[in-house]
Amino acid sequence: MNVKTLCLAILSFGEATGYDIRKRAAEGPLSYFIEASFGAIYPALDRLWREGLIEKRREARPGRPSRKVYSLTEAGEKALVEALHQPLTPDVFKSEFLLVALLADYVEPKHMAQLAHAKRAELEQRLEQLRSALDACESEAMRWVLSYGIAVHEAAIRFMQVADRPDPSRHCGA
Amino acid sequence: MNVKTLCLAILSFGEATGYDIRKRAAEGPLSYFIEASFGAIYPALDRLWREGLIEKRREARPGRPSRKVYSLTEAGEKALVEALHQPLTPDVFKSEFLLVALLADYVEPKHMAQLAHAKRAELEQRLEQLRSALDACESEAMRWVLSYGIAVHEAAIRFMQVADRPDPSRHCGA
DNA sequence: GTTCACATGTAACAGGTTACATGATTGG
């Protein structure tokens, strides 16, 4: 999932600036499984443009900073389709939170509880975001992906609600 | 979650070789949220040893290739505890599979169904691994982490079972 | 006899992040 493909993917939903792309990738409802920073996006966009996979339109709006609006070319769409048929790289999930939870004996229970609480709040916030995105969405594929995220987030939150309790027998996944 | 902390964390469960650590990180039940390759582990181990955070014991066993068994020092345990109290870096989830699912309109339905099937099989395999690890585990913290993984994997599998169906109304997370 | 699991390491390379550099407009 390199940044180039990511840019093509987002542009397949319509034209956008580098700023837009970064925002959708890092803050939007899709951010639960994609990622990209400015430092990666701008060079990628430039490379894609030089390869003829996207088109650039300079939008100089009086007042506001002028911007470069990119959109997919036919070649770009072809490249995207090809990328989608490439063998998938395995999904990645890395969690420092779980690493700390694994070594919970080394930290004060209070601190651990605080971390768990924060994590739950984070999950709930994302869940809310996913839900409202689902409400406002027509694309079936998008709905599927959003619903997947919702299902997984709900499960994580449910688990933490139960496992938060001090009763150890609750932890055992029975 | 850099490799050094990861090594300390695994060593906190008992002595191990670089080979062991990589195996647990990349193939064990914990691999659902941690990751490390040889090329990262060996240099990290060497650095940790030079910093006095771990001890090295050369085990030259007649016949089998000799190996270096590492174990935490007191300083290492202290360093681990300190690392665990550092502010958490956000969890990372990246999924190329979901990116393709998002753009499902660009691929043949057959191909997409195949990918979904493979993903489900993968999730089920991991789930099995997590379950048997839970059965064989006494540490409460470990049980918690394993159970978390089980809960999330179960939810993902459940979702895919429902959403696999051709009926679109099933997709909408209602 | 050949493949698999054990076992350690290095070097080149890729990929992306962080911090820096700049600047306008809007809203409080």
Place this chain on the structure above:
DNA sequence: CCAATCATGTAACCTGTTACATGTGAAC
């Protein structure tokens, strides 16, 4: 006026991966 948001870009750096390089014993 000050902060936040919009907007683009570069360069140094870090971290880790991939591929290479090597070797043994066990099991089939």
